Amino acid sequence: xxxxxxxxxxxxxxxxxxxQVLDALRMTPWLKGLDEKTLRALTGISRVFxxxxxxxxCEEGEPADELFIVLDGQVAVLAQAANGTSxxxxxxxAGASIGLSSVLAGLxxxxxxxxxxxxxxxxxxxxxxxxxxxxxxxxxxxxxxxEAEDFKSLVxxxxxxxxxxxAQRLAVYLLSLSPEKTSNTTALRLPFDKRLLAAxxxxxxxxxxxxxxxxxxxxxxxxxARVILHDIARLRDYALPxxxxxxxxx
Amino acid sequence: xxxxxxxxxxxxxxxxxxxQVLDALRMTPWLKGLDEKTLRALTGISRVFxxxxxxxxCEEGEPADELFIVLDGQVAVLAQAANGTSxxxxxxxAGASIGLSSVLAGLxxxxxxxxxxxxxxxxxxxxxxxxxxxxxxxxxxxxxxxEAEDFKSLVxxxxxxxxxxxAQRLAVYLLSLSPEKTSNTTALRLPFDKRLLAAxxxxxxxxxxxxxxxxxxxxxxxxxARVILHDIARLRDYALPxxxxxxxxx
Numbered sequence: 001x002x003x004x005x006x007x008x009x010x011x012x013x014x015x016x017x018x019x020q021v022l023d024a025l026r027m028t029p030w031l032k033g034l035d036e037k038t039l040r041a042l043t044g045i046s047r048v049f050x051x052x053x054x055x056x057x058c059e060e061g062e063p064a065d066e067l068f069i070v071l072d073g074q075v076a077v078l079a080q081a082a083n084g085t086s087x088x089x090x091x092x093x094a095g096a097s098i099g100l101s102s103v104l105a106g107l108x109x110x111x112x113x114x115x116x117x118x119x120x121x122x123x124x125x126x127x128x129x130x131x132x133x134x135x136x137x138x139x140x141x142x143x144x145x146x147e148a149e150d151f152k153s154l155v156x157x158x159x160x161x162x163x164x165x166x167a168q169r170l171a172v173y174l175l176s177l178s179p180e181k182t183s184n185t186t187a188l189r190l191p192f193d194k195r196l197l198a199a200x201x202x203x204x205x206x207x208x209x210x211x212x213x214x215x216x217x218x219x220x221x222x223x224x225a226r227v228i229l230h231d232i233a234r235l236r237d238y239a240l241p242x243x244x245x246x247x248x249x250x
Numbered sequence: 251x252x253x254x255x256x257x258x259x260x261x262x263x264x265x266x267x268x269x270q271v272l273d274a275l276r277m278t279p280w281l282k283g284l285d286e287k288t289l290r291a292l293t294g295i296s297r298v299f300x301x302x303x304x305x306x307x308c309e310e311g312e313p314a315d316e317l318f319i320v321l322d323g324q325v326a327v328l329a330q331a332a333n334g335t336s337x338x339x340x341x342x343x344a345g346a347s348i349g350l351s352s353v354l355a356g357l358x359x360x361x362x363x364x365x366x367x368x369x370x371x372x373x374x375x376x377x378x379x380x381x382x383x384x385x386x387x388x389x390x391x392x393x394x395x396x397e398a399e400d401f402k403s404l405v406x407x408x409x410x411x412x413x414x415x416x417a418q419r420l421a422v423y424l425l426s427l428s429p430e431k432t433s434n435t436t437a438l439r440l441p442f443d444k445r446l447l448a449a450x451x452x453x454x455x456x457x458x459x460x461x462x463x464x465x466x467x468x469x470x471x472x473x474x475a476r477v478i479l480h481d482i483a484r485l486r487d488y489a490l491p492x493x494x495x496x497x498x499x500x
Binding site: 089102140141145148156163 | 360398
């Protein structure tokens with residue numbers, strides 16, 4: 001978030017051909033339910049573009065005139081407080097959409113979005129999307145489900161912030177990065193810097209350091225961005241990640 | 251939340267006449283935009299009922315087959331964690347809806363809702379609402395706006411939890427209860443007990459006591475549920491409530 005370009009224009013936009021856009025839309029998991037005809041109609045109102053690190057995609061309070069979908073890279077969504085500081089609400093990667101509820105409701109944007117790792121994105125024209133949804137009930141279903149999933153993520157985050165300590169939230173996050181399903185140990189890399197990680201977890205950087213120190217006793221070894229989890233089972237017991245929560249509440 | 255009835259049935263449901271339901275729908279601020287015809291169609295798929303303190307209106311994970319709207323009273327919405335504890339996501343009062351995103355998307359409920367102060371509610375049949383929305387674009391607009399507002403509340407709460415201390419969050423809450431717009435002092439009553447207040451703020455009860463103690467220096471005097479704010483301006487500076495935030499970010 002350090003040297004962000006204070007510009008609203010996307011870097012290296014390429015209004016690629018329809019096939020490229022169609023392929024990009026097909027890659028988006030939450031659009032899977034759409035029939036071929038609707039997907040092609042959606043292609044006609046979308047474009048694919050690249051945005052460099054630091055690019056400001058959109059700002060809180062602006063009209064929400066386009067829906068973004070992340071194809072690759074990473075985008076932070078933030079909301080600003082009175083004293084000028086921003087809360088990093090979420091760090092999004094492939095598949096995530098930005099601004100869905102605002103675009104559908106025709107209300108101003110709730111969050112600012114900034115590229116934190118060079119990204120490729122889809123932009124869907126907002127007004128055309130509303131018009132297309134009015135004609136295509138299957139698209140409405142898909143959009144409402146995506147919006148409900150976004151809502152669910154926020155509810156889970158509110159719970160996370162209310163029920164868990166910073167160290168537990170860090171443990172949940174590290175476990176979410178771990179692809180390991182069978183072994184009890186794994187090595188991973190933090191996908192973004194510790195300043196952004198602290199902001200995403202909702203703590204100061206010194207508290208993040210303290211949280212890493214607390215996790216050392218649970219077999220979490222760190223060397224800069226490289227992290228080794230020596231005892232996944234124990235860390236899981238300590239953090240109670242949402243997949244375990246899902247099991248219990250199901 | 252202590253002696254909640256572990257029952258799914260509403261207490262004293264009265265399937266009142268159409269006029270009562272229509273009046274209740276007219277009282278709901280976010281339905282204001284609806285034309286008379288749509289409002290009458292909505293009346294046909296709604297009922298008004300009373301629910302006593304402790305009533306479990308719905309549970310997380312259940313099919314979202316009805317939308318609730320609070321007419322008066324108070325309802326807590328909660329989400330459960332693996333260790334059996336629940337986070338109070340929000341305490342809702344008149345005008346709020348419960349389960350909108352789940353009902354519209356046809357997905358299982360994200361949250362449990364429990365009446366914390368004897369309430370009167372509207373229940374709208376979920377499937378009929380979806381069918382009506384498919385025929386009435388004006389209803390879709392109203393529902394999407396309400397959903398975006400729900401989304402906004404959650405984003406604001408995430409920011410609140412990430413950027414503010416417990417004492418600041420308490421101050422924001424106390425200021426939100428204050429009807430005083432001109433004078434610098436006011437007296438108010440906490441609308442629910444301190445256990446629920448701690449849960450809503452996302453802290454332990456001992457931290458809530460500490461937060462009240464911290465606010466004493468800022469002119470906050472407490473006698474049980476009765477609270478006197480002696481210096482609203484100073485408290486506001488300390489807490490930076492969202493209305494100030496809105497002004498700055500607008």
